[in-house]
Amino acid sequence: MTVELHGYRYSVYSWIARFALEEKGVAYRWIEIDPFADDVPESYLALHPFKRVPALIHDGFQIYETGAITRYLDEAFAGHTLQPAEPRPRARMNQVLSIIDSYLYWPLVRQVFAHRVFRSRLGWPSDATEIDKGLTAAVVGLDALERLAIGGPYLCGPELSLADIHLAPMIGYFTMADEGASLLKERRKLDDWWSLLASRKSYLTTRPQLPEGVDS
Ligand SMILES: N[C@@H](CCC(=O)N[C@@H](CS)C(=O)NCC(=O)O)C(=O)O
The missing domain is CATH 1.20.1050.10 (Glutathione S-transferase Yfyf (Class Pi); Chain A, domain 2)
Incomplete structure (x- = not known):
């Protein structure tokens, strides 16, 4: 099982994704991307066409938009649940x-x-x-x-x-x-x-x- 988080060190949205990963106890590899740079790699734009961070890859499953990432992490991984059931x-x-x-x-x-x-x-x-x-x-x-x-x-x-x-x-x-x-x-x-x-x-x-x- 591999989890990669592409994010930028000062980005508040990348922080939110890291916070959720930490709460779920999921180990991950961090890949630094500066979305404000002029030379964001084409490979990243293929992952996130809007040139924002973060983006997550879990065993080949690619997803961006932080709210979608954190909901996915909550539902795909064990650990305490982060969404009310009611x-x-x-x-x-x-x-x-x-x-x-x-x-x-x-x-x-x-x-x-x-x-x-x-x-x-x-x-x-x-x-x-x-x-x-x-x-x-x-x-x-x-x-x-x-x-x-x-x-x-x-x-x-x-x-x-x-x-x-x-x-x-x-x-x-x-x-x-x-x-x-x-x-x-x-x-x-x-x-x-x-x-x-x-x-x-x-x-x-x-x-x-x-x-x-x-x-x-
Ligand atoms: N809707 C996106 C927003 C992500 C976002 O705006 N990230 C900021 C960093 S915190 C970014 O990539 N900014 C680059 C820019 O504005 O060009 C999400 O929920 O992930």
Whole structure:
């Protein structure tokens, strides 16, 4: 049995896939791909025509899109299950996954984290307008999650689910910005949830090592 994960070291979506692999106890080979490079190999584009990361290959079965990868890992491998069995909590988990991808990834990671933390500490130009836009959108997204979270103590119930695994890396990056940390603190259920997730072993062991000069 071979599992290969093609990903980029700082990519939040690759982190989510690694977090799920760790939770399921699946050993895998990591193949580094920088999706922002001009010379992404043709062989990778054959695997992921949209030039994003991550992509997974399990015994010849190829799959990309992080939500599909983590659901596949949960269903194809033994270990504790990461999806509620009952229709309503499962629907809630799927709703949260979709909200994260559609409305939170860009503001939390690509606008606030990238411009407030990552780019500025690398000495790259950052854009204050992007940070402002990201913070405005983050408020809407975090409020929606605060309403949906059941505080149970995980997002969708008493057990860890794929929703927690999808959100925690994004919140991890977002709260590296002081404004992000403050916005989270103001939301009681999310703040309690974050205390739990931020100290989870699999979250900590998969956390990317950011480049020197950038706190991790
Ligand atoms: N819908 C994709 C999104 C993946 C994604 O956007 N990955 C980022 C890194 S975290 C990427 O590859 N970015 C390259 C780019 O934007 O050009 C998924 O769920 O896997």
